[in-house]
């Protein structure tokens with residue numbers, strides 16, 4: 001499932017090739033996404049409009065359109081945004097094709113169809129953004145703010161990091177890696193963390209997300225960037241997906257537990 005780094009990699013790949021160009025037409029595939037604006041709405045608000053800006057908030061991409069509308073895209077579990085001429089034979093599971101001036105085509109492909117493509121007319125704030133927390137790189141995210149949010153709560157740190165209403169964009173893979181890097185146990189109740197530990201969590205969060213963006217994201221299942229290339233950060237994962245393998249730091253066998261229905265990978269020796 002794409003997390004903040006993968007979405008940012010897509011944004012950085014698309015922006016220089018798309019911003020300033022005009023969407024010409026919108027074509028739809030046979031099956032529609034579970035959450036998408038109707039083809040008529042997409043055509044009405046997107047076709048014929050220039051793309052002014054491409055932004056990211058958490059795991060959402062926001063295409064700011066001429067006239068004030070916004071196209072919001074979430075990749076869900078398996079969504080891909082590919083830019084290029086449509087290949088021949090055509091790709092399977094293509095749900096939307098945006099034709100762009102200059103002979104480009106922006107293709108939304110999604111095997112499991114949990115992705116979202118919603119258009120919001122001028123003056124209407126995209127509703128899903130109301131649930132999106134602060135950006136991990138924002139100056140508004142400080143160790144003090146994190147400690148404040150954690151005050152009096154027994155919630156495990158792993159679940160706290162995954163809560164996108166607090167810090168946006170961190171999913172299961174990066175949460176596991178951040179906790180290992182910080183040397184903190186994933187079940188540690190958040191109210192017990194010291195300010196120094198929050199400093200460390202925040203520092204490692206930013207370092208790991210930045211590094212993952214630089215490495216083109218993590219491809220453990222099916223993530224591809226807008227040119228159809230895999231990321232390489234999976235080569236640097238130290239705990240995620242490594243159950244029963246020795247810890248790279250101490251040799252202890254990596255443990256796997258389930259938290260909130262998701263697998264957590266960690267080292268019992270390195271994480272206290």
Ligand SMILES: [Zn+2]
Pocket residue numbers: 247248249250251252267268269270271
């Ligand atoms: Zn270890």
